[in-house]
Amino acid sequence: MQITVLYFARLKESLKYSTEQLQLPAGVDTVAALMQHLASRGDAWQAMFSGQQAIRAAINHALVGTEAVIKAGDEVAFFPPVTGG
Amino acid sequence: MEVRVQLEDFDAGAEISRLRLARRDTGAVAAFIGQVRDINDGAEVSTLTLEHYPGMTEKALQAIVQQAATRWALHDALVVHRYGCLQAQDQIVLVVTTSPHRGDAFSACEFIMDYLKTEAPFWKKEASASGERWVEARSSDDSAKQRWQSQ
Numbered sequence: 001m002q003i004t005v006l007y008f009a010r011l012k013e014s015l016k017y018s019t020e021q022l023q024l025p026a027g028v029d030t031v032a033a034l035m036q037h038l039a040s041r042g043d044a045w046q047a048m049f050s051g052q053q054a055i056r057a058a059i060n061h062a063l064v065g066t067e068a069v070i071k072a073g074d075e076v077a078f079f080p081p082v083t084g085g
Numbered sequence: 086m087e088v089r090v091q092l093e094d095f096d097a098g099a100e101i102s103r104l105r106l107a108r109r110d111t112g113a114v115a116a117f118i119g120q121v122r123d124i125n126d127g128a129e130v131s132t133l134t135l136e137h138y139p140g141m142t143e144k145a146l147q148a149i150v151q152q153a154a155t156r157w158a159l160h161d162a163l164v165v166h167r168y169g170c171l172q173a174q175d176q177i178v179l180v181v182t183t184s185p186h187r188g189d190a191f192s193a194c195e196f197i198m199d200y201l202k203t204e205a206p207f208w209k210k211e212a213s214a215s216g217e218r219w220v221e222a223r224s225s226d227d228s229a230k231q232r233w234q235s236q
Contacts, residue, residue: 006138008136008138009219010219058206061145063145077138080208082202082205082222083202083207083208083209083222084135084166084205084206084208085119
C-alpha cells in the first residue's frame with residue numbers, strides 16, 4: 001500500500017527529507033514496523049529510527065502510539081517531542 | 086472558540102478586549118502571553134525559529150480548547166500561536182479565556198498552555214553566537230500536563 005510520510009524539525013534536517021510517497025512492503029502495517037523499515041535504510045535513518053532518539057508519530061494529524069495501524073492513503077508524520085508555547 | 090497559527094505578530098490588548106466585551110455576563114478574563122527570552126539554559130539567544138505541522142497544529146489546538154470547554158464553564162477561548170523567525174521579546178503565544186467567574190478562566194487558561202506545550206506540533210530552534218540548536222523538550226512540561234489528569 002502507498003502512504004505519505006512527513007518528517008519535521010531535527011528529523012527533517014538529519015534525514016534531508018521533508019516528505020515522501022512510500023510503497024510499504026507487505027507486513028509493514030504499524031508505526032513500529034514502519035520505523036523499523038525506515039531504520040533499515042541505514043546511516044541517519046538508522047540513527048533516528050532505531051530507538052535511541054525520542055520520536056513521536058501522528059497518523060492523519062492525530063498523535064498515535066507505535067502500535068497504531070497504518071492504512072493505505074494515510075499521512076504518517078514523525079517528529080521529536082514538541083517544544084512550542 | 087478560535088485558534089490561529091500565524092507568522093504575524095498579534096495585538097494582545099485588542100484580542101482581550103474583543104473577548105471581554107463579547108458578552109455582558111462575562112465576569113472574568115484570563116490571559117497568558119509567552120515571549121522569547123534572550124537567554125536559555127545560560128546561553129544567549131539571538132533568534133528563535135518556530136517550525137510547525139500545518140494542518141495538524143490547528144486540529145491539535147482546537148482539540149485542546151474543546152477539552153478545556155468541557156471541563157470548565159467557559160464563555161469563549163482564543164489561542165494565537167506564531168511560527169517563523171522571532172527575536173527576543175517577540176510574542177510567541179496568546180491564550181485568552183472568558184467565564185462568569187475567575188476560577189474557571191484561570192484554570193482553563195493554564196490547562197490550555199500545559200497541553201499546548203506537550204501536544205501541539207511546534208518545534209523551537211535557537212540561534213546564538215555559538216550556532217544553532219533544537220530546543221529539547223522538558224520533563225517539567227510533561228508533569229505540568231499530568232497534574233490535570235489526576236484531578
